[in-house]
Amino acid sequence: MRFTVPIEFSGAVLLCALLLGAAHAATGSESAAVAQVDIGPCLAAAAADDMDNAGPACAAVIDNEKTAKPDLIKALIARGALLARHDQTDRAIADDSRALQVDPTLADVFNARGELWLKKGDRPRAVQDFGAALKIDPNHEQAKANHKAMARELERIGAQMAVAGKPSFNCRSARRAVEKAICANRELADLDREVFAANARAVREAQSMRKPDLDARTLQREQDDFIARRNAQFGRPGYDLKKAMQDRLQRLNGIDGF
Incomplete structure (x- = not known):
């Protein structure tokens, strides 16, 4: 059985959450003492699947030393999800990894990166990330489903390896x-x-x-x-x-x- 995972699903959930967060921040009552880096164009372009505009818009946020940590994480997640949808798996993993370096408590990002590792065929790292997501959030439904499916897949592979090279008779x-x-x-x-x-x-x-x-x-x-x-x-x-x-x-x- 070939195991597959809904990578677009996880990316879409992350982007939706990011856009809602950005909208809430834009209508908030806090007044910034220092000029804020505008993350809106990055999130909008990523949600619209606009690779041409998302690239420079997100880079302007990610590469700016003045970007606040929450916005940096949002931009990395948004760009990573976009890159994943366009099969740029290594770059997507890099963005998710950087986001997790900034905040290692992001269960959604661990799960999303696990799906990317699985897409690359790296089952051990995929299982590790799904497990990390569940350690942070034991009720994470997608991570639970992914981890369970991977456990079954690894069990099947182990069973195949146990009989590899052995005929039907003794x-x-x-x-x-x-x-x-x-x-x-x-x-x-x-x-x-x-x-x-x-x-x-x-x-x-x-x-x-x-x-x-x-x-x-x-x-x-x-x-x-x-x-x-x-x-x-x-x-x-x-x-x-x-x-x-x-x-x-x-x-x-x-x-x-x-």
Whole structure:
């Protein structure tokens, strides 16, 4: 199973919150003793998905030493979300990371950065960020969903790694030459396990009547015939064990609708 996460969803939530915060600040009663850096154009351009204007507008806020810390964080988050939507993942991670350096209590940003790490295929860092978000906010729904999905994915990968290179039978009891050949070759061992699993799935489907056009006994008989032919023909001139196993797997997957 390929795991995917709604990166645009997290970015949209962050941008919406930032715009609301900016609007509240603009109507506030506090009078600044020092001229404030205007963050409005940055947030507006980011929310409008306007890369051309968001770049310079947000840079003017982020690169200005006089920018107040809250505005710096907002600008970094806004630009990071925009960059993420435009598949500039590394730059988005950099902005989120800088925002977290300024304020390491931002659960939303940890979750958003975790989704970006996941997009890059870095599962350990993704899990770490989702966990950090939950440590800050145990009720963060998106982080909980992401962390749970990642835990399942890592469990699945671990299970696959545990059986990688192992056939469907115990190599210690292998007696036939073909079985020993399968045990000695990781690719053949994986193929054997996949053939066994695909056949079991097809038989199970037939028995459950979800595929009434298939007879479970006929399917198992075909598998038994394949094993018998494999055992008899292995080692003979022209017999390609790998191709025979691949053909059988393709046949089974076709039967099962995969």
